[in-house]
Amino acid sequence: MDLLQAFKGIEDRTSATIGVTDTSAFPEEEERLVARVEAGLHGGLSFTYANPTVASRPADSFPWASSIVVAAVPYLQDGDGDRDGRTLARFADGDRYVRVREVLDQIAAALDSAGDRFEIVYDDNRLIDRALAVRAGVAWRGKSTMVLTPGAGPWILLGSVVTDAELVPTQPMRRTCGTCDACIPACPTDAIIAPGVLDAGRCIAAVLQRRGTIDRTLRSAIGGRIYGCDECLTACPPGRHALMARDTTVDWLSPELILTSSDEELESMVPHWYVPSRRMRFVRRNALVALGNTGDEASLDVLSAYLGHDDELLGGHAAWAVGHIGGSRALALLRFELEREARDSVREELLFSVTECDRDGVYADAVSNARPTNPKESTT
Ligand code: B12
Ligand code: SF4
Ligand code: SF4
Incomplete structure (x- = not known):
């Protein structure tokens, strides 16, 4: 043959x-x-x-x-069908x-x-x-x-x-996207800055893979994503039929599971991911942002365990996440932390979050009356 x-x-x-x-x-x-x-x-x-x-x-x-x-x-495989709020890009699941x-x-x-x-x-x-x-x-x-x-x-x-086999090359396709540009407005961070040009600094898939602090201006747009992003693929008409032919499944890896697992457990859950130096702190950082984006006060119990974390990266992102959820308990948690936090980078996140949380100054009185109780112990 x-x-x-x-x-x-x-x-x-x-x-x-x-x-x-x-x-x-x-x-x-x-x-x-x-x-x-x-x-x-x-x-x-x-x-x-x-x-x-x-x-x-x-x-x-x-x-x-x-x-x-x-x-x-x-x-694509079963479970990949279209559904809002996916935490993992399909290729990484x-x-x-x-x-x-x-x-x-x-x-x-x-x-x-x-x-x-x-x-x-x-x-x-x-x-x-x-x-x-x-x-x-x-x-x-x-x-x-x-x-x-x-x-x-x-x-x-x-x-x-x-x-080294000398094979006859096959010819390029003549197809193009034509007048479609559905992926461009579908991108949550406007990372596709012109047809065929990506600003990788804004692409969520890249942001979640990199080291360091996640740019604060991008955190809300990350939504519940923990690894990868599929929005420009999901919006793409030529892939729509293949996607709709699949059923949907609920994500198995939640931010809560990440934040309550040990590094060893986490490592065994995501051996195929690109994680800088295989340091699970970057996966936890992503989970903190995703949990903050739920806006659910019930998430404060898990998040508060990361306030004041030995790892500044995690302490800072936890402060943002708590502030992003907002409400009087979140504000109390942040203020309590601010009184004992000495590290500049974490203090900066705490101060930002306190301001965000209490932009209208509505909780200020309630919180000052509530102290000095440790809000980490006063769960609902
Ligand atoms: C670096 C990288 C990334 C970076 C940067 C991606 C980028 N677009 O530059 C980040 C981390 C953001 C990333 C994300 C993703 N990646 Co990636 N990534 C790579 C990697 C390692 C190198 C890519 C590269 O060198 N690009 C070089 C630049 C020059 O090219 P480009 O922008 O990718 O290329 C095309 C366009 O510019 C286009 N183009 C150029 N001019 C014009 C003009 C017009 C008018 C048009 C329409 C197009 C057009 O043609 C170029 C190709 O020739 C490759 C693996 C590899 N070694 O190739 C995988 C790869 C590209 N990634 C892949 C995947 C699956 C993804 C994600 C979908 C994962 C996810 N779900 O989160 C996302 C998609 C994001 C996106 N919209 O691209 C697949 C892509 C498969 C595919 N169908 O295209 C690859 C090929 C891995 C693989 N082996 O399958 N990725
Ligand atoms: S992967 Fe997500 S963030 Fe990156 S270009 Fe596509 S839609 Fe935008
Ligand atoms: S959504 Fe798909 S077909 Fe439409 S412009 Fe983007 S890549 Fe092309």
């Missing part, structure tokens, strides 16, 4: 779309990456932004190779790359039996997966920066097998 027939068989068995491109450079993508870094639109991320030259010149990284076999793998690896393993096996050298590569800083997919004709470019396939829209993950 020749290789093209083998790839067709894999497509039929797996619902992946497979194409072929050569290892020549992507000069436009290289320029685009450099321009984004210079304009600060990389949002402090490394990945392909760290070395645009390496990312966009496959022949330099794989001098032994002639072709790249590219796969676009649909990843379990390891959805399992399917990508299965398809790539099958491609690799076909190359191996033909006696060709190969290397499986995906989500790797030596290749720009979307650029490969567009050139190999397995997907087209969306204005959200996602690449899309006819059946699954943006709900595909990408991967490649680099090989």
Whole structure:
């Protein structure tokens, strides 16, 4: 069986779309990456932004190779249907790359039996997966920066097998988004600043993956999200049918579960997530913001345990979350904390939250009468 027939068989068995491109450079993508870094639109991320030259010149990284076999793998599954208030992006709700690896393993096996050298590569800083997919004709470019396939829209993950087999490249698709621009207003943080241009500093998916403090101006827009964001995908008409064909399931990972689990327990729940240095404090930070965004006073019990936390990052975000929920108990908690907190960064968050919480000064009297009781002990 020749290789093209083998790839067709894999497509039929797996619902992946497979194409072929050569290892020549992507000069436009290289320029685009450099321009984004210079304009600060990389949002402090490394990945392909760290070395645009390496990312966009496959022949330099794989001098032994002639072709790249590219796969676009649909990843929606039951439970993924449209529903408001999701805490996890669908790709992160379990390891959805399992399917990508299965398809790539099958491609690799076909190359191996033909006696060709190969290397499986995906989500790797030596290749720009979307650029490969567009050139190999397995997907087209969306204005959200996602690449899309006819059946699954943006709900595909990408991967490649680099090989020394000399294969005939497949041709790019002629499709475009046309007049649609639904993803642009659907973005909660206005991160898609022009068709095909993302300000990663504003993209919730990036914000939840980064180290450090979450910009206060973005926290409300994060809503209940803990990892990833699907809004520009959910709004995308070419993916709508595939999404609606799935039922919905309630999230298994709540902010409360994150905030009441040990680091070891958390680590075992999300082994497939990109978490800086695998430090679970960043997942907890996200959960604090998500819980603050519920606006539910019942959440104050869990949140108050993080006020004054040894880790300033968590103490500061807890202060914001409590203030964002608001109300007299929240204000009492914040004031009590303010009296004993000495660290500048946390005090700044506490002061901001006290002001936010009592913008109209309506609780001031009630709170001063209620002290000195420790509000952490006075649960409803
Ligand atoms: C860095 C990165 C991120 C960053 C930055 C993303 C970005 N858009 O730049 C952050 C953390 C924000 C991110 C988020 C997500 N990511 Co990501 N990410 C990557 C990574 C590691 C590199 C991306 C890269 O280098 N981009 C380089 C710049 C130049 O390209 P781009 O903007 O992505 O590219 C396209 C557009 O600019 C478009 N384009 C250019 N000009 C024009 C002009 C017009 C008119 C139009 C319409 C389009 C257009 O074409 C470019 C491709 O050639 C890749 C894996 C990899 N190694 O490639 C995964 C990858 C892109 N991510 C992926 C996924 C699934 C996501 C999320 C959906 C996850 C989630 N649910 O939270 C979100 C989607 C956010 C979004 N709208 O992009 C998939 C995308 C699959 C797909 N269908 O496109 C990839 C390919 C991983 C994989 N192997 O499957 N990601
Ligand atoms: S993933 Fe979310 S925040 Fe990022 S561009 Fe899409 S809608 Fe906007
Ligand atoms: S929502 Fe519309 S404009 Fe945006 S990527 Fe999908 S088809 Fe293109």
